[in-house]
Amino acid sequence: VLTQSPGTLSLSPGERATLSCRASESVSSSYLTWYQQRPGQAPRLLIYSTSSRATGIPDRFSGSGSETEFTLTISRLEPEDFAVYYCQQYDSSPLYTFGQGTKLEIK
Amino acid sequence: QVRLVESGGNMVQPGGSLRLSCSASGFTFSNYGMHWVRQAPGKGLEWVAFIRYDGGSKSYADSVNGRFTISRDSSKNTLYLQMSSLKTEDTAVYYCARGYGYFQHWGLGTLVSVSS
Numbered sequence: 183v184l185t186q187s188p189g190t191l192s193l194s195p196g197e198r199a200t201l202s203c204r205a206s207e208s209v210s211s212s213y214l215t216w217y218q219q220r221p222g223q224a225p226r227l228l229i230y231s232t233s234s235r236a237t238g239i240p241d242r243f244s245g246s247g248s249e250t251e252f253t254l255t256i257s258r259l260e261p262e263d264f265a266v267y268y269c270q271q272y273d274s275s276p277l278y279t280f281g282q283g284t285k286l287e288i289k
Numbered sequence: 290q291v292r293l294v295e296s297g298g299n300m301v302q303p304g305g306s307l308r309l310s311c312s313a314s315g316f317t318f319s320n321y322g323m324h325w326v327r328q329a330p331g332k333g334l335e336w337v338a339f340i341r342y343d344g345g346s347k348s349y350a351d352s353v354n355g356r357f358t359i360s361r362d363s364s365k366n367t368l369y370l371q372m373s374s375l376k377t378e379d380t381a382v383y384y385c386a387r388g389y390g391y392f393q394h395w396g397l398g399t400l401v402s403v404s405s
Contacts, residue, residue: 215391217334224384224395225334236393268334272390277348278324278336 184269184281192289199256201284203269208249213272216245216254219283220265228267229254256286264288291315291394293385298399305375305403311368311385311396319343319363322389325370327381328398337383338370353379375403 183206193199203214216229227236229245232252242257256263269281297309311323325337338359339348347359358371368385380403386392 213390217392219334224397225392226395227391227393230391230393270334270391278326278339280334280336283333 184271184279186267186269186281186284188284189282190285190287192287193259194289195259195261197259199254199259199263199286201254201256201267201286203247203252203254203281205250205252205271209252209271210273211248214245214247214252215270215272217268217270218263218265219268220262225268259286261288291387293387293394293396295383295385295396295399298383298401300402300404301375302405303375303377303403306371306373307375307401309370309372309383309385309399309401311370313366313368313385313387316387318361318366321387323359323361323368324386324388324392325357325359325368326384326386326392326395327379327401328384329378329381332381335381340368372401375401377403379403 185204187202211232214232217225218228219225233245244255246253264286266283266285268283271279292314294312301307322341324339327335327337340359356374360369382398382400384398385396387394
């Protein structure tokens with residue numbers, strides 16, 4: 183189980199955002215992923231393997247963590263960053279599990 | 290570029306059946322595993338099913354196992370999801386996605402509504 187916190191984060195453009203994803207059991211860092219979903223759109227891959235940015239993702243997005251604690255950080259929020267963010271893990275069952283999401287809203 | 294286009298979503302009664310399709314282009318379809326992922330209205334993401342690049346291995350979420358069947362036709366570059374014994378809780382946007390370990394590319398989704 184992946185638990186994301188907070189459920190909603192209210193910040194202003196230019197501020198720093200820190201989103202948390204906690205796993206109930208240890209997760210391979212190779213298989214912890216973050217997605218962004220804007221309203222009415224499909225999810226978009228942001229970060230894979232805990233800390234690798236996907237193609238075209240700005241460097242204000244960064245990921246870190248290990249074992250059961252993972253973090254997505256957005257260094258300086260831009261207006262287009264306000265969206266819902268999901269973490270996701272993969273294990274060898276194979277099984278893919280998502281967190282419940284964090285909504286990042288404009289304060 | 291990679292393009293995934295879902296189709297087949299519709300309104301169906303509980304207990305009914307539906308087949309979704311996902312047309313793939315911009316890459317060699319037969320080289321990649323493919324998934325279905327769904328999102329109920331206002332809810333989060335739920336992985337549904339996976340099929341290996343050659344169709345030789347398939348996996349399902351517990352919530353759909355025994356009711357849904359994933360398949361592919363590499364001659365048509367198309368992924369399918371056959372859904373039967375549909376329940377109201379299967380109402381969702383269904384996305385096809387490409388990737389292994391994570392979902393690198395997503396389609397725009399197709400809406401399935403199960404209601405009497």
